[in-house]
Amino acid sequence: MRLWRRREDRATEPGADDPWRDWLSRSPEALAVRQWWADAAEQTARLGEKGYCERLGELLSRLSPRDFAALGLGCTRRIDRSCREPWTCSQDPVPPPAGERPAPRQGPVAGACGNFWDLFTPYAVRVAFTADDRHRAVTVRDKWSWVTLWVDGIRVETPNFLDSTGYWVRDRFYVTEMAAPDDHPLQGYVGMGAIAVLSLVIHDVATATTHVVDPAPHENWSCPVAELRDGQWRVYPTIEARDTDRPDRVLTLSQAVPSGMSARPGTTLTPPVAEPKIR
Numbered sequence: 001m002r003l004w005r006r007r008e009d010r011a012t013e014p015g016a017d018d019p020w021r022d023w024l025s026r027s028p029e030a031l032a033v034r035q036w037w038a039d040a041a042e043q044t045a046r047l048g049e050k051g052y053c054e055r056l057g058e059l060l061s062r063l064s065p066r067d068f069a070a071l072g073l074g075c076t077r078r079i080d081r082s083c084r085e086p087w088t089c090s091q092d093p094v095p096p097p098a099g100e101r102p103a104p105r106q107g108p109v110a111g112a113c114g115n116f117w118d119l120f121t122p123y124a125v126r127v128a129f130t131a132d133d134r135h136r137a138v139t140v141r142d143k144w145s146w147v148t149l150w151v152d153g154i155r156v157e158t159p160n161f162l163d164s165t166g167y168w169v170r171d172r173f174y175v176t177e178m179a180a181p182d183d184h185p186l187q188g189y190v191g192m193g194a195i196a197v198l199s200l201v202i203h204d205v206a207t208a209t210t211h212v213v214d215p216a217p218h219e220n221w222s223c224p225v226a227e228l229r230d231g232q233w234r235v236y237p238t239i240e241a242r243d244t245d246r247p248d249r250v251l252t253l254s255q256a257v258p259s260g261m262s263a264r265p266g267t268t269l270t271p272p273v274a275e276p277k278i279r
Helices: 018-027 028-038 040-060 065-071 239-243
Strands: 115-117 126-129 136-141 147-151 154-156 162-169 173-181 198-204 207-215 225-229 230-234 250-253 268-269
Touching: 028 040, 028 065, 028 268, 040 136, 040 147, 065 115, 126 162, 136 162, 147 162, 147 198, 154 225, 162 198, 162 239, 173 207, 198 250
Parallel strands: 207 268
Antiparallel strands: 115 126, 126 136, 136 147, 147 154, 162 173, 173 198, 198 207, 225 230, 230 250
């Protein structure tokens, strides 16, 4: 899988003045991913599809934004092509002014973009960094379209199909979507086999814990969105509901699962009642 070769009109074809080539020569982590992609057929035959993807996710979780740019993934500026401004993006990022939080990066910018997309290999890698680059979320898709998520190198276990995209909240929580339980009254398939009703998955990097928020039987979460405001999660069933501030739920953070609730394996389950708590 020579992803780094699949660049249309590539401005950084290997040569003496190629900043990304120079960057790769100094990044053993990026070189390890490049070799793993190149050996995909051999390693998949040896480890199986699942084993290959597991190792790929682990290796990708070690990379920096500039590693991903140097490998040729699409970025925040253009997801369908590799970096076209390596002489800028390969430079060290500029620290924010004292007292200010770093802003999400979109190139051309020193330090490269903060999000990356792989549109060239079967693994459909997606990567999202926090604005300060301290945390990263990586998803890898196998040939059966099962998506696996790693956050800071920790595999996030979920019981149902995950979406491959997500977003960071306050540079601490990574939020993504998952198929809601099969027994939800409104569950089914729409369009091109898409899941009709979705749950939210929230991973907290501060505590390395994952929380699943399922819709109640009467709640139709076709495109749920979570926002953190004044220490409370506001969960909206759709983007339109978010834009008009009509949440289905308001969740308060706590340190324990409510008494009597059973958790799914590897997750904390929040009860579908008014103002439930999540850990």
